[in-house]
Amino acid sequence: MLPLTDWVLELLSMERTPFCAYTVSALLLALLALLFRTLLQLGRSWHRYYVTCQRLHCFPEPPHRNWLLGRLGMFIPGEEGLSLVSQTVATFSQVFVTWMGPFLPVLCLVHPDFLKPITTASVAIAPKDYLFYGFLKPWLGGRFAAEQWSEMGRHRRMLTPAFHFDILKPYMKIFNQSTDIMHAKWRRLVASGSTSLDMFGQISLMTLDSLQKCVFGYNSNCQETPSDYIAAILELSSLVVGRQHRLLLHCDFLYRLSPDGRRFRRACDTVHRFTADVVQRRHQALSHWGREAWLKSKQGRTVGFIDILLLAKDEDGQDLSDEDIAAEAAHRHDTTASGLSWVLYNLACHPEYQERCREEIKDLLRDKESEEVEWEDLSRVPFSTMCIKESLRLHPPVTAMSRRCTEDIKLPDGRVLPKGNICLISIYGTHHNPAVRPEPQVYNPHRFDPENSKNQPPLAFMPFSAGPRNCIGQRRLCGVRAWGPSGAAGSFQTPAA
Secondary structure, three states: OOOOHHHHHHHOOOOOOHHHHHHHHHHHHHHHHHHHHHHHHHHHHHHHHHHHHHHHOOOOOOOOOOOOOEOOOOOOOOHHHHHHHHHHHHHOOOEEEEEEOOOOEEEEEOOHHHHHHHHOOOOOOOOEOHHHHHHHHHHHOOOOOHHHHHHHHHHHHHHHHHHOHHHHOOHHHHHHHHHHHHHHHHHHHHHOOOOOOOHHHHHHHHHHHHHHHHHHOOOOOOOOOOOHHHHHHHHHHHHHHHHHOOHHHHOHHHHHHOHHHHHHHHHHHHHHHHHHHHHHHHHHHHHHHOHHHHHHHOOOOOOOHHHHHHHOEOOOOOEOOHHHHHHHHOOOOHHHHHHHHHHHHHHHHOHHHHHHHHHHHHHHOOOOOHHHOOHHHHHHOHHHHHHHHHHHHHOOOOOEEEEEOOOOEEOOOOOEEOOOOEEEEEHHHHHOOOOOOOOOOOOOHHHHOHHHHOOOOHHHOOOOOOHHHOOOOOOOOOOOOOEOOOOOEOOOOOOOO
């Protein structure tokens, strides 16, 4: 019997029978074991924290708010936060550590030489960090657990054929049609006397329109008519960004109870119902026609991404599940809309570059109508392409990516990124690093002149991603159409852009 048994029995006014004594003793032993286990876990956590702090001493640390908050909320992706990133990178041009609260260190990498070891590491060694990407999982799906790494590689192998030139080329017609609808709206606004417009809102609808047609083969007419699905997509984008900036809502339990969490869940349900309905209808059509007849019916026509997913098979002849198809078909339009909006803004701020782009495009369209523009024509606008790339450098749609290393990763100078720590690949910081590019805040398309950029390291410019998780179609999707249906590039003034 434990010494405390009699005291507990007396405290509970229980009779001291052998059964009661043994029961109380067993409960006391269980509580002691639980307490010991908790203390052991706390001791291990403290030891890991101490070791982490010791291993991070070799990295510089910028000034922070205080010991409790660290730099929490200071590097948010807004004007003030990105300006702070630029200031920090001017002083710490390779890698630095910043604390998000008292116990969460984040290693920020801002130089191509230091990005290379982690961006080229396998997905097993440098997987996505759930803390930053987990907010998107209920909407877009995603794979974080170790047992799913091989599954992600299998999916990429199955999807790569979808980005073949022969499949992508017909999409140009869809892009042209969606852009023409947007330009028609602008002409009506001008005719009505409007002198300004919400550029990002207009382009967001245009990119959503294009994606709906390319992914689902579905004309939502979202640029002209409201849609529950489109409204849900727009709401999800806003809610995800808002949650990142509110520390208490990082907890899934609290977020589910919050008004934003309930709105997020309803919007997810709307999007998932739409996708499931499209997949089901496509399945029924495929079963009705048969695989060979279905493929023949698609010859010479634009193939929707959803059709490619339904027909995809791996090396063992296995199809994607409906859940996998829904996850792969899910998309975010806001990064594309952001990139296009900043291109137009920067051209409006630099009329001399805008005029040169206009002349280049007018030369391209001299003997054809805008709807006749084809994939191969994109290579005939080199200066416009340089302007697009410089805009993506100055205002990358994705400002950072996070990885949590499962192994130590050695850096070029001999220092080590300790395993288990979050590493932030700062795209914005790298693009604005004066040690990489002189005068990084200046919009200068000539940086991407082939002669000027040939000595730049590949990771000095990575507007989308890099390494094993790079966008499958990044090298193929290199053109943007930004000219009006009349054959001349649209003219945009700074206040309207």
